[in-house]
Structures are given as structure tokens and as C-alpha cells.
Amino acid sequence: MIDIKNLRKHYDEDAVFITAHAAERFRLRNIKAKDIRTAVATGEIIEQYPCDYPYPSCLILGVTKENRYIHVVISDEGSASRIITAYFPDPAKWSNDYKTRKEDI
Template identity: 70%
Template sequence: MIEIKKLQAYYQADMVFVTAHAAERFRQRGIQAKDIRQAVNNGEIIEQYPDDYPYPSCLIMGLSVKMQTIHVVMSDEGNCSRIITAYYPDKEKWEDDLKTRKV
């Protein structure tokens, strides 16, 4: 199971990477790198994906620099992490707490 403290430590050690594809998605969504870092630093893990390939990942809910709720998917690769995606949660898909998926 991934722990938020470990992902925060990767940020502190400058061991978090972003693919070009993910960076393009952030740009399209108006999300900046500082928003993602802020969300990870103040966030909590709300879903775990232990069977993701090639590395386990998790979904973090946190607040952006402008205090907007943001979701970030990160991997744990053992000694570093990769940002897979980040987005502002859609209220059509998430309950009011923005932690629970609607069924």
C-alpha cells in the first residue's frame, strides 16, 4: 500500500517525474506543476491501485494553490514517482466529498 508521506518525500528529493503526455493534459486543464505539488503536500490518498502496471499507483485528493480540489494519480516506483494524470474532479462523477465515486 502506498503512503502519502513516501510520495511527499519523493517530491522533497526531486524524484517525481512527469511524462510529456501528462504535462500536455495539465496544460489543457489549466493545472500547473505547483498545483500538483501543493495537492500532494496537503492531500490524502483516496484510492489505491496496487495492480497497476508497471507500478502500483494511487489517487490523491488535495488542494491546489488557489484552494481548488484537485485529484492526482501517482505511481510508486520504489525510489521515485511518476505523475500519471491530474484533474479537477467532475461533480457528476464524484459525491459531494469529492472522495467517493458515484455509482
């Protein structure tokens, strides 16, 4: 299981990477690097993906400095992390607390 303290440590050590593809998606979604960093620094892990390849990852629920909920998917690669994606959760797909997925009807 990924421990959020390790992810925060990776940020402190400047060992968090963002792929060019992910950076482009953030730009299209109007998500800034500080939004992602704030989410990791103050958020909580709401889902774990231990079987993700090539490294385990997790979903973090955080709040931006502008008080918007944000989801961040981040890997734990041992001595570093990689931001896989980030997005503002869709209220139609998530419960009011943005921690639980709504069931498909």
C-alpha cells in the first residue's frame, strides 16, 4: 500500500515527475502544478491501485488553493513518484464528498 507520507517526501526531495503528455492534459484542463502539489500535500488517498504497471499508484483527493476538489493519480516508484493524471472530478460520477464513485445505472 502506498503511504502518502512517501509521496510528500518525494515532493520535498524534488523527485516527482510529470510526463509531457500529462502536462498537456493539465494545460487543457486548466490545472496548474501548484494545484497538484497542494493536493498531495494536504489531501488523502482514496483508492489504491497496487497492480498498476509498471508501478503501483493511487488516487488522491485534494483541494486546490482556490477551494476546488481535485483528483490526482500518482505512482510510487520507490525513490520517486510520477504524476499520471489529474482532473477536477465530475459530480455526476462521484458522491458529494468526491471520495466514492457513483454506481452506473
